[in-house]
Each structure stands twice: as C-alpha cells, then as structure tokens.
Amino acid sequence: MSLKNKGDMKKVFVILSILFVILIIYFAYSSKNCCIKNSTTNDSIQKPDYSACKSLKDSLKVMLIQNKDQSKELMIEDDNNSRFVLYLNKLNNKKVAVIAFTDTCLIIFQNLNNEWVQIDSVPFNSYASKFEITDLNGDNKDDLIVYGFANMHGERLPYVFITDKNNVLHYRSDIHLYNIKYDKTKKLIMSYYQGGAYSINCKEYYYWQGDSLKLLKGVEQNLSTGESSIFITFYKLKDGKRFDYKKMKDNKGAIYDTVFWTDEY
Numbered sequence: 001m002s003l004k005n006k007g008d009m010k011k012v013f014v015i016l017s018i019l020f021v022i023l024i025i026y027f028a029y030s031s032k033n034c035c036i037k038n039s040t041t042n043d044s045i046q047k048p049d050y051s052a053c054k055s056l057k058d059s060l061k062v063m064l065i066q067n068k069d070q071s072k073e074l075m076i077e078d079d080n081n082s083r084f085v086l087y088l089n090k091l092n093n094k095k096v097a098v099i100a101f102t103d104t105c106l107i108i109f110q111n112l113n114n115e116w117v118q119i120d121s122v123p124f125n126s127y128a129s130k131f132e133i134t135d136l137n138g139d140n141k142d143d144l145i146v147y148g149f150a151n152m153h154g155e156r157l158p159y160v161f162i163t164d165k166n167n168v169l170h171y172r173s174d175i176h177l178y179n180i181k182y183d184k185t186k187k188l189i190m191s192y193y194q195g196g197a198y199s200i201n202c203k204e205y206y207y208w209q210g211d212s213l214k215l216l217k218g219v220e221q222n223l224s225t226g227e228s229s230i231f232i233t234f235y236k237l238k239d240g241k242r243f244d245y246k247k248m249k250d251n252k253g254a255i256y257d258t259v260f261w262t263d264e265y
Contacts, residue, residue, distance in 0.1 A: 085128040100128030221256040
C-alpha cells in the first residue's frame with residue numbers, strides 16, 4: 001500500500017470516528033426528553049387546524065350516536081390513510097369518546113343526559129396508538145390517558161385528562177410524564193423513561209400538591225459512556241430547580257434496576 005493510500009485510509013478513519021461520536025451525542029440528546037423535563041414537553045405541539053377536520057368530525061359524531069348503547073371498549077381506526085382514531089368506552093359510569101385526528105387535535109366527548117357533548121379539544125401532534133382509563137390521583141375517579149405514537153425508543157407521550165368532582169374530564173397540558181402510573185400504596189405518581197444504547201434513562205416519583213404535580217425524587221442512568229463506566233445520579237427539586245445530591249458508579253446497571261422499584265411495572 002502506498003503512502004498516499006495510507007493517508008486516504010487515515011482520513012476515512014477520522015471521518016468515520018467523527019460520525020460515530022455525532023451518533024452517540026444524538027442518541028444521548030434524544031433521550032433527554034425524559035426525566036424532569038417531561039412535565040413541560042408541550043412546546044412542539046402546534047395549534048390545530050380545526051377547519052380541516054370539521055366535516056369529518058360531524059360524520060364521526062354520527063357514529064357516536066349510532067353506538068350510544070355500546071357497553072364495551074370500542075376502537076375504530078381509519079384504514080384509508082390513518083386520518084383518525086375513534087375510541088369509545090365507559091368512564092365513571094358515563095360514556096366517553098375520543099376522536100383523535102392525526103397530527104391535528106384530540107376532541108373529547110362525554111355522554112351527559114343521554115346526549116354526546118363535546119367537552120374539550122386540544123392540539124395533538126401524533127397518531128393515537130393507545131388509550132388507558134385509570135385513577136391518577138387517588139380520588140377513586142377514573143381518568144383518561146391518550147398515548148401518541150411510539151418514538152425511536154418505543155416510548156409513547158401521554159396526553160392526560162383528569163376527572164373533576166362532577167365527573168367531567170379536563171385536559172392537563174402540564175402533565176406529559178412517560179409511563180405515568182399512580183401508586184395507591186405510596187400515594188405517589190411513578191414515571192420512567194427507558195431509552196436505547198448510549199442514552200439517558202430515568203425513574204421519578206411525583207406527589208400531588210393540591211391540583212399540581214411536584215417532583216419528589218428521581219434517579220438518572222447515563223449510558224453514554226458504555227457499560228464499563230455507568231453512573232447514576234440522584235436528584236430532587238430545590239428552589240424550583242433540579243438539584244443533584246448523589247452520584248455513584250453502577251456496574252452494569254444493577255443498582256438502577258432496583259432503585260425505587262424494579263425495572264418494570
């Protein structure tokens with residue numbers, strides 16, 4: 001091999017090394033949407049164009065009327081070009097329906113006095129892939145979660161609707177916590193984000209203060225440096241900002257997997 005060819009090979013190696021570093025930074029950065037920033041990840045959601053889905057909404061509302069006696073969960077997807085998902089179920093002994101217009105808006109209906117009433121419409125920058133009815137604040141009233149399409153790590157961003165004392169749903173634009181779940185024993189909200197290789201994972205506990213969620217504590221696992229040097233960081237809120245109070249090495253993630261709870265719930 002000539003010196004010139006060796007020089008070319010060296011240049012190629014340098015370029016590939018730079019590209020590899022860029023990929024690591026990208027994957028690590030993309031996972032930063034987890035953890036404490038989750039509660040305010042609504043910045044990218046655009047104002048919906050309601051006029052674009054008005055006629056379709058009217059025709060779908062007819063489907064709601066036709067299915068007013070539906071007692072079981074029903075999910076209808078647009079087979080043509082994924083324009084919408086129609087979801088019906090019972091919530092707190094009342095019928096609830098969601099029309100999820102892809103990359104446009106969520107329209108929420110509740111059957112009040114045997115009539116479908118639109119109670120909310122919010123921006124929705126995704127495709128509805130999952131719906132969940134569960135109690136999120138321990139008031140023994142079911143709440144509604146609409147999940148968007150899974151991201152590159154398989155995690156779905158939740159759109160949360162909380163039931164008030166009159167059994168009416170209200171959208172909570174301040175709550176976007178991945179894998180959100182209420183622990184009835186501890187009376188705390190659990191949330192976690194599980195990324196891929198060279199990413200940052202986290203687990204968090206939140207508590208309700210009146211009608212607001214406050215971070216109690218969290219732990220972050222940094223995989224960006226490889227398995228041989230995994231570190232975890234414990235944090236909480238201090239003066240309204242994240243405060244890291246403990247950092248330790250975690251061989252192969254053994255500690256992180258059992259902090260707060262096991263790695264799955």
